[in-house]
Amino acid sequence: MAYSDKVLDHYNNPRNVGSLDKNDPNVGTGMVGAPECGDVMKLQLKVNPETGIIEDAKFKTFGCGSAIASSSLATEMLKGKTVEQALEIKNTAIVQELSLPPVKIHCSVLAEDAIKAAIADYKKKQSALQASQPVSK
Amino acid sequence: MKMPIYLDNHATTPMDPRVLDAMLPYFTEKFGNAASRNHVFGWQAEEAVEKARKQIADLIGATSKEIIFTSGATESNNLAIKGVAEMYAEKGNHIITVATEHKAVLDTCKHLEKNGYRVTYLPVRQDGLVDLDMLRGAITDKTILVSVMYANNEIGVVQPIAEIGKIVKERGVLFHTDAVQAIGKIPVNVIRDNIDLMSLTAHKLYGPKGVGALYVRRKNPRVQLTAQMDGGGHERGMRSGTLNVPGIVGFGKACEICQQEMPEESVRLKALRDRLKDKLLAELDEVYINGSMESRLPHNLNMSFAYVEGESLLMGINDVAVSSGSACTSATLEPSYVLKALGAGDDLAHSSIRFGIGRFNTEEEIDYVANRVVEVVRKLRELSPLYEMVKEGVDLSKVQWTTH
Numbered sequence: 001m002a003y004s005d006k007v008l009d010h011y012n013n014p015r016n017v018g019s020l021d022k023n024d025p026n027v028g029t030g031m032v033g034a035p036e037c038g039d040v041m042k043l044q045l046k047v048n049p050e051t052g053i054i055e056d057a058k059f060k061t062f063g064c065g066s067a068i069a070s071s072s073l074a075t076e077m078l079k080g081k082t083v084e085q086a087l088e089i090k091n092t093a094i095v096q097e098l099s100l101p102p103v104k105i106h107c108s109v110l111a112e113d114a115i116k117a118a119i120a121d122y123k124k125k126q127s128a129l130q131a132s133q134p135v136s137k
Numbered sequence: 138m139k140m141p142i143y144l145d146n147h148a149t150t151p152m153d154p155r156v157l158d159a160m161l162p163y164f165t166e167k168f169g170n171a172a173s174r175n176h177v178f179g180w181q182a183e184e185a186v187e188k189a190r191k192q193i194a195d196l197i198g199a200t201s202k203e204i205i206f207t208s209g210a211t212e213s214n215n216l217a218i219k220g221v222a223e224m225y226a227e228k229g230n231h232i233i234t235v236a237t238e239h240k241a242v243l244d245t246c247k248h249l250e251k252n253g254y255r256v257t258y259l260p261v262r263q264d265g266l267v268d269l270d271m272l273r274g275a276i277t278d279k280t281i282l283v284s285v286m287y288a289n290n291e292i293g294v295v296q297p298i299a300e301i302g303k304i305v306k307e308r309g310v311l312f313h314t315d316a317v318q319a320i321g322k323i324p325v326n327v328i329r330d331n332i333d334l335m336s337l338t339a340h341k342l343y344g345p346k347g348v349g350a351l352y353v354r355r356k357n358p359r360v361q362l363t364a365q366m367d368g369g370g371h372e373r374g375m376r377s378g379t380l381n382v383p384g385i386v387g388f389g390k391a392c393e394i395c396q397q398e399m400p401e402e403s404v405r406l407k408a409l410r411d412r413l414k415d416k417l418l419a420e421l422d423e424v425y426i427n428g429s430m431e432s433r434l435p436h437n438l439n440m441s442f443a444y445v446e447g448e449s450l451l452m453g454i455n456d457v458a459v460s461s462g463s464a465c466t467s468a469t470l471e472p473s474y475v476l477k478a479l480g481a482g483d484d485l486a487h488s489s490i491r492f493g494i495g496r497f498n499t500e501e502e503i504d505y506v507a508n509r510v511v512e513v514v515r516k517l518r519e520l521s522p523l524y525e526m527v528k529e530g531v532d533l534s535k536v537q538w539t540t541h
Contacts, residue, residue: 011449014520017519031522031539034539036483037483042525061520062444062445062522063446064446064449064452103470113539
């Protein structure tokens with residue numbers, strides 16, 4: 001199968017590879033997929049508590065080139081967005097940007113799932129944090 | 138060094154220039170139909186076909202009359218299995234084969250199951266080999282055919298064919314083997330191994346594509362087959378159709394070269410294979426060899442690079458032609474059923490690479506490939522959340538994954 005230039009670019013020069021501190025309350029971590037299915041994506045985002053804007057995002061992916069490219073692109077899309085804006089990111093935008101063929105659409109779905117999982121983790125941490133803090137009058 | 142490097146010689150082999158030279162006259166000036174009995178054009182073609190038949194028979198310890206030409210091993214497997222099933226239907230309706238066979242055998246057996254035949258698919262041990270006691274236990278009074286491949290196309294393991302042949306013969310059952318990966322690479326002898334039917338193809342031994350053969354034993358026992366195509370009754374009535382004379386000439390020449398060069402060539406290939414294996418094992422951790430290393434073709438290496446997905450690895454070594462058992466590289470989007478049959482887990486199937494070394498590969502190429510694989514595996518492990526987790530001490534088997 002031939003890969004699109006954009007997939008090749010993200011594969012050869014993946015953006016934002018790495019890990020953020022998963023114990024940081026401003027960091028949300030999403031891990032989706034399974035080794036026996038051939039793809040696992042870990043996507044992390046860090047929200048600036050002052051502005052509510054995602055200021056950093058990192059990924060690590062076990063998967064095919066399209067899965068690596070989808071998650072690499074997802075981290076780029078996340079940066080600079082608010083959490084609510086990030087929830088609007090759809091897999092179809094990834095498909096379009098990377099020109100993914102039909103057999104690789106599941107890679108983009110996995111990337112969307114990873115974004116949603118990371119945001120859910122972030123929100124869970126934030127609500128736990130608020131619950132543990134004294135209520136100001 | 139000429140790029141890209143071809144290391145996928147289990148899929149197909151490049152044609153040897155000596156084979157091409159032998160074939161060329163039979164496309165143009167010697168174009169006759171081998172079945173034309175009353176002019177020189179026909180005689181020339183027939184003579185060339187008979188020479189090739191002898192060259193092929195010599196390589197496997199058979200006689201010329203036992204070689205039936207076909208279009209390739211898929212047809213040979215179909216003809217052997219369906220042909221026996223139909224011919225011996227009164228004797229029984231049970232066939233035994235193995236879970237790791239090529240699809241041309243497995244799907245032929247599935248076809249027969251729809252027509253009322255019963256098929257036993259023997260599992261393999263973790264080393265990819267058939268358990269002989271399990272085979273003995275599977276044979277019944279209704280068994281008419283046992284079909285076990287000589288060497289596997291993915292993991293290169295060589296089945297204990299001589300032992301299987303002996304067991305099967307003692308029970309009065311016919312024995313078929315798909316030998317496409319073994320022929321010309323390791324010594325194969327139909328008498329020594331008690332083989333009754335054997336599928337062969339030219340393009341895996343530096344011959345042309347589109348020509349194959351089925352060895353059909355004529356003595357002790359005389360094997361009969363129901364033809365699967367109606368027509369002019371060529372090839373002792375077992376396979377009608379005008380013979381592919383240039384292809385057959387090439388097939389014969391390819392067999393002759395293999396027979397002459399096998400003793401030195403198999404030693405050379407094994408040295409290259411072991412060089413590749415040793416380099417990869419020395420440079421990388423968590424690399425696993427799939428299938429028996431003791432009973433294996435000299436030119437095959439199948440390895441899993443844990444925590445790295447096969448297709449992404451192929452993408453990284455894009456100047457090297459190899460193949461992977463990963464789901465993403467298959468048409469079905471399922472990981473290799475051969476590797477799954479070893480029971481090692483789907484994750485290792487996704488991470489597997491098959492290297493098939495051939496006649497035209499050099500030590501320089503092997504070293505280049507080893508370095509490229511090491512480089513790309515390291516890079517992809519930096520990207521792999523699984524590798525990171527394992528390094529942090531996480532037991533991946535205990536993680537709750539979101540299976541999709």
